[in-house]
Amino acid sequence: MIYEGKKRIWSEYQKEIPEDNYFYVRSCIRQNFFPASEKTFLDIVRNRLGKDFFETQHHTTCGGIAYHSDAIPQETVMTIIARQFALMTEAGYKNYACSCITSFGLYTETMETWKLFPELEAKIREILWKTCHKEFRIPENLAHASDIIYKFRNMIAEKAAYRLVNVKTGKPLRVVEHIGCHYAKMFPSRGVGGAEYPYVLAGMIESWGGEVIDYPERRHCCGFGFRQYLVKANRGYSLSNTHKKFESMAPFKPDMIITNCPGCPYFMDRWQYVISELEGKTYGENGYGIPVFTYEEVAGLVLGYDPWDLGLQMHQVAVEPLLDKMGIKYDPAKKYLGENGKYIGKPQMPRFIKCC
Amino acid sequence: MDNNYNTIIIGAGPAGMEAAYRLSVFGIRTCLLEKEAETGGHLLKWDRIFPEGRKASEILGFMRKRIESGNITTITSARIDSIRKKAGNGYEAELATNEGKKTITADTILIACGFKLFNAAKKEEYGYGIYNRVITNADLENLFKTNSTGSIIGENRTPAVGFVHCVGSRDEKAGNRHCSKVCCATAVKQAMEIKEAYPQATVYCFYMDLRMFGRHYEDMYLEAQQKYGIRFIRGRVSEVSEDCNERIVAKAEDTLSGKPVKITLDMLVLMSGIACNPDSGKITGSLSIENDSDGFIKYADSIFGQVKGPGIFTAGTCTGPKTLPETINEAGEAAAVIYGYLKGNSNNF
């Protein structure tokens, strides 16, 4: 691999990411899948970096799941988005940051569509007025939350308590970065580094001491894909896509996977368990899986947050091997204790993949 | 020596050199301008030329000999700072040369500024400039010339090698809708050369349509199949990456079986197409002639060729992809037309 060649491509895909003053919207599913990721993000940007991120309880789903499952038409999803923009406008913000990749893709798609078809934008404005009595301005800047962590990656590195380095060997951890399809595949210029060789997560990994793995199926979908997962009869197809990725990355012996999408970490995490049950195969060392993280979780680990406060006990694939490699102190007894020491239950021991 | 000529020829590739020679035979005085330090154009980069595989250096040597004439003034490392129509008749060009600034004039201009090889790095998915084992057709010619294919392939005597046709050709997104015409034959030629060098190699050509249009080209295709066992897969390579042994993994669809294919390769050769030379726009702009939407110079007539503009002529690939013999033919034709023009016959096309 010629690193300079990648740098040349990265230099061609640089997007403007504002320093401060964001209207932040959460994802509908991430809070269930990875409950502390968004909380950690807000804590990092607000309390560690001192930035202004505004949230409102009136924000709803962007409609992405329904849209991508063919349950609602484009006009409906655009009206939902228009309403979110109205909330931003009312709050006095111009920079819109979203936590979800599919939302990011949908916002980008909508804004591009309105540019090309102003009559459609006018129609949506009219529908929004009739239904909600709201008006909106289109955000001056749209960022995905991973763009923001990317922007502040070096500031995070300066405050780092741990690095993506194996403390025993001193070598950089080998990290697979997986980018959500809706981040840049539709509009490569809207993603940091473009769509073929995205830099948004690679930049964080480099900055925090890790080594990025470039493996043959890096562009492949994680397996979520909405329709293929939502219908149970199609789930084998979802599973097979994930399986294909793991078969492709396994020879590189990754220590961990970082993702920036709601679905990807979930599917790459949970399907490792299902693959182990069906095939008897695990992809990590010593019968473990390859731990999968959101970028907020990794930023949190680097900054020294307690792994259990980051919600890492909610992962199917045990994260302990990675914590040990990074030299992070944790209390195994507290893994399954929630708030006020309340026992939250633990997974039944799978047959093959080691849990803890 | 005075700086007045009958014809200024822009570009000393095969077209410019051949036209200069033909005009010199007619007794016409030309100034042959070349921006590079040497004459020869793309021939300099090539090792062998299809269909017979003649050495490019021999062809070039022959052409260079032919332009050693008192009627031809060759200026290499020449930059055209300006070129314009003079008041009255003729043209004037200001040059920056190794000997300093110079102004030359002539009755006619022959544009033979050729093409640019498509920059394969623009097709990001092919990983040119990112993966060591991904090279272009021009790179491979250089490896053949210097006998150094091993620098990519290594010690492996049974390598797998792939050729991707139509890189930057028939590709609207890459800005080139046209077919580059010569890449299919070049790929088949190079594939056979690889088999000559590595008889145990497995060689694949990934093509969209095999356009073996010229005389003896179909024979090359048959020879490639029958004698060399080269495998042809109808499908465009869509993704290229590196496996953990730093070999290339390429994906395509075998469109004839309707199935996706995957292959691991020791070398992947991208057939960079013929793209317009962006410099031609600067020249045509100052001479008030037009470039087409594909960037190549526009012909005045689609059958009889040549451009609109009194005393301005073209030869070679500045008007679109051509093989070497076609370029040579057109240069000869341009010389005849220029001769007629200078003799007062303006009814050339």
Add this chain to the structure above:
Amino acid sequence: MTPDINFGFGLSKSSRINLDNADNEKFRELAAREPDILKCMACGSCAASCSAGNFTELNLRKIILMLTRGAEKETVRQLESCMFCGKCILVCPRGINTRHLIKSIREIYCRPCAEPETGNGI
């Protein structure tokens, strides 16, 4: 492996051809015996004129293609429908003796049952 848990779904079989495994002994033997197989340019004349092709899956163009890709199982089976009428020889623009080729394919790829089985699979 039989899972203890019935997920109600499993891994799907990939349709992808892995060309890394395309070179096999059988194909090399076939190409040595029938060198003209390498001349096929996939024009489809044989399949278009095939007596059996309209009523069965038989498609000689595809069979040759799949053999060169190392995927033999699914295609060799098709040859059971061939009636050896020889129409395909007439139309092949590259003069491949397709009838003889089919015989050789059967001999090499269906070795345990080199002789045509009873019934033609129609």
